[in-house]
Amino acid sequence: MTPEIRTMEEQVRELQKKIESAKAAELEANDPAKKVADLIHTVTCHSNHVDMCGWEYENSESYKKPGTTRNRYYVRAQKLIVNENVKELIRIITKFHSTR
Numbered sequence: 001m002t003p004e005i006r007t008m009e010e011q012v013r014e015l016q017k018k019i020e021s022a023k024a025a026e027l028e029a030n031d032p033a034k035k036v037a038d039l040i041h042t043v044t045c046h047s048n049h050v051d052m053c054g055w056e057y058e059n060s061e062s063y064k065k066p067g068t069t070r071n072r073y074y075v076r077a078q079k080l081i082v083n084e085n086v087k088e089l090i091r092i093i094t095k096f097h098s099t100r
C-alpha cells in the first residue's frame with residue numbers, strides 16, 4: 001500500500017470519528033427526556049428561583065448529574081417516556097398550555 005493511500009485511509013478514519021461524534025452530540029441535544037424535563041419543571045415548579053430551586057444555577061450537563069435539580073426532573077421525564085405514561089404526559093402538557 002502506498003503512503004498516499006495510507007494517508008487517505010487515516011483521513012477517512014478521522015472523518016468517521018468526527019461523524020460519530022457529531023451524531024452523538026446531535027442525539028444529546030435532541031434528547032426528548034431533557035425537553036420533557038424542561039416542560040415538567042415549567043409546569044410544576046413554583047419555587048423561588050433565587051434560593052429555593054437550583055434550576056437556574058445549573059446547565060445542560062446537570063440533567064445527567066445525580067443530586068442536581070435538573071436530574072430529578074430528568075429522571076422523572078425518563079420514567080414517563082419509558083413507561084409510555086401518556087396520561088401523565090397529556091396532563092402535564094394540558095396544564096402547561098392552560099398556564100400560558
Ligand SMILES: [Zn+2]
Nearest residue numbers: 045047053055
Ligand atoms: Zn424551579
